[in-house]
Amino acid sequence: MRMALKSLEGGIIVSCQALEHEPLYGAEMMAAMARAAAAGGAVAIRSNTPVDIAAIQRSNPLPVIGLYKQEYGQSPVYITPTIAEVRAVAEAGAAMVAFDATGRARPDGAALADLIAAIRSEFPDLLLLADISTFEEGLAAMDLGVDAVSTTLSGYTPYSPQEADPDIGLVRQLAALARQPVFAEGRIWTPEQCKACLDAGAYAVVVGTAITRPQDITRRFVRYTAGEQA
Structure with a gap:
């Protein structure tokens, strides 16, 4: 069944992802994290790999935005880079890719x-859902008829702003077009930043590390109390 985008409007989407070297790696861990996010009021889950997507989809009432990170040596593109990864995401039960x-x-x-x-x-x-890093990329994706764009990759391409804070300016620029919904994602650490993104016109806000990566959360506390840059 096709997910209604309207169900995401004004909400928080929680990104539940763990890589192989991380302590919470594993489908069971991510499914539990997704259930916790649902209990806390999230409107959807963003998840990586078919195994995690399927586990979350089976045990969680929220729609899953799926992706599949695969690295190919000749290209810097790794978030669901080809139709093969799209197929795997769709077959795992994601409502959005x-x-x-x-x-x-x-x-x-x-x-x-x-x-x-x-x-x-x-x-x-x-x-x-088109993950983009600049206004021009967002506009191009909209012109190609995607259902929504996300600022996920701002700061993660060499030609986009390299800032420590979320790219609220990019959210505001794209939202001002009043076209497809714009999701804010990337370096969002606080409820205040979430609210600022929504105030700038974000349709929904995706939060990952600040909720689902305890080792990074702990590291920020440790560095701050030691007087270092968080």
Whole structure:
């Protein structure tokens, strides 16, 4: 069943992800984290890998925004980079797929427009979330007909602003177009920053590390109390 985007409006989406080297790595851990996020009032879960997506989808009442991080040596694009990863995300039960929609070369050489067309053809009920890093990339993704854009990659491409704080300016620019919904994501650490993103026009706010990576949360406390930059 196609997820209603309206159910996400004004809400907090929690990103439940752990990489292989992290203490909470594993589908059971991420499913438990997703249930905790649901109990706390999240409106959706963002999850990486088909295994985690499936585990969360089975045990959690919220819709899952799925992605599949895969690294290909010849390309910097790793968030759901090809149609193969999209298929795996869709088959795992995600209601929406998040993918890199930057202007960088994709590992299979496909144009972004071709990827979007292939997803629409093969998975007509799957919502499309374009992860972008600049206003121009967000506008291009909107023109290609994605369902929403997210500022996920601002600060993570060499040509986007390298700031410690969330890119609220980018959220405001894209939201001012009054086109597809704009999700705010990236370096959001406090409720105040969440509120600032919503006030700037964000349709929803995605929070990950500040909620679901206790080792990074602890590190910030330790560094701050030691007088270091958090």
